[in-house]
Amino acid sequence: MNTHTPPRFDPTRVPHLQGSFAPVTEEVEFADLEVTGELPAALDGLYLRNGPNPRFTPIGSYLYPIDGDGMLHGVWLSAGRARYRNRFVRTPALLAEERAGRALWGGLESMIMPDADQVGPELAGTFRDLPDINVVRHGGRLLALAESACPYRVGTDLETLGKEDFVGALPAGITAHPKVDPVTGEMVVFCYGLEPPYLTWSVIERDGTVARGPTPIDGVDEPMMIHDMALTARYVVLVLAPAFFDPGAAMSGGSLLAWRPERGTRVALIPRDGTPPRWASDEAFWLWHTVNAYDDGPDPDAAVILDYVQWSRLTVGGAPEGGADPVSGGLVRARIDPVAGSMARTMLDDTRVEFPRIDDRRIGRRHRHVALATGTGRTDLLTGEYDAVRWYDTGTGTSRVWSAGNLSVGEPVFAPEPGHDGDGSGYWLTFATDRTDGSSWFLVIPAEDPTGGPVARARIPVRVPLGLHGCWLPTT
Secondary structure, three states, X not given: OOOOOOOOOOHHHOHHHOHHHOOOOOOOEEOOOEEEEOOOOOOOEEEEEOOEOOOOOOEOOOOOOOOOXXXXXXXXXXXXXXXXEEEEOOOHHHHHHHHHOOOOOEOOOOOOOOOHHHHOOOOOOOOOOOOOOEEEEEOOEEEEEOOOEOOEEEOOOOOEEEEOOXXXXXXXXXXXXXXXXXOOOOEEEEEEOOOOOXXXXXXXXXXXXXXXXXXXXXXXXXXXXXXXXXXXXXXXXEEEOOEEEOHHHHHOOOOOEEEOHHHOEXXXXXXXXXXXXXXXXXXXXXXXXXXXXXXXXXXXXXXXXXXXXXXXXXXXOOOOOOOOOOOOEEEEEEEEEOOOOEEEEEEEEOOOEEEEXXXXXXXXXXOOEEEEEEOOOOOOOOOOOEOEEEEEEOOXXXXXXXXXXXXXXXXXXXXXXXXXXXOOOEEEEEEEEEOOOOOEEEEEEEOOOHHHOOOEEEEEOOOOOOOXXXXXXXXX
């Protein structure tokens, strides 16, 4: 018997299960993709992207972008040619559902969990693992990442190797948005939970060993959702917006997340040397994704500069409920004073943007160029759907845009030109899907002149659903 009565749910009425977001169920591979234009011969490696993709028709509820099985989509580039493969991240829950031939777990809002007769005693009454958000390579591991849970390790052919808890050192897991310091090679992570300690941070060395185990962050006494983080040479930067978990409400048919703007938003600057955190606060805002952060000078008490995409409040699953104020946002720079405990925010660009990325070699240090998915003003796009790419220059305060026309584009990821160390030479990579016919493409856009559009488009013979986050993994 299920532990929660399934609510009435019609998946055909969920926008994020339709159109360019609609899941695919077939795992395929193609050895030689058809290319329009010319793939840069210097690019040798793998572009890999993760995203929510239900293996079976969801039951109970479906909340984008939190719910859904993870599916990895990879494009291997070498000698001007490209090949493609997709694979599900096979968690124990997904394997159980494949044996049953249908969904057994409901979405997080419905709290449907199978009993022991359906899945055995180990999985009965448990939440399913959802490593469907991001993917990272670090310390010899390729990891599909979940929202504050253990990631899943995958092999070179994208096969699932199993849950990764770092030899037992991080049993509760890590964030879906770890940050790798390009100078030290450390991967810094955080993890939030529904029980104390509600928020911890950890450090994983370049070789994959855990140098700092889960370290509680003082000053957090309630369970909160924190999606992303930032890193400077001195600090771990965490933005605590007033999105609080309420399991009791969820069990009685309410929302798992409660937005409490009267609590304001706090920022924790956690010294990487392990000394107590410094706090700053401001009026409430929500943050899905950071751009980057850095220390504004060598003084130990220097301000921290944080660039991020700001939203006026939290929304998940789609448009705001009727009668609610419209959600506004844009690209913002915050100057955080660790001594005064204050922050000053400046709107850099009030255009609707998301999925910000920089050259990852600039993480924790001053950056100049930011790429983001953006919209051209169309009113028929869903929440989380974008039809253009915008590049913002923090040095000049100007931006450039490439309109993708009928294509819905994903997060742009930077692939540096080999032999060019941090001078901005390289390419922006992303998947895109044509809204008119469902065809999908892998795009290669030159950083030197991005507004001219892709120098190469590789046709993916199957549709690639709009997803979340990816990375460029050079061969050497």
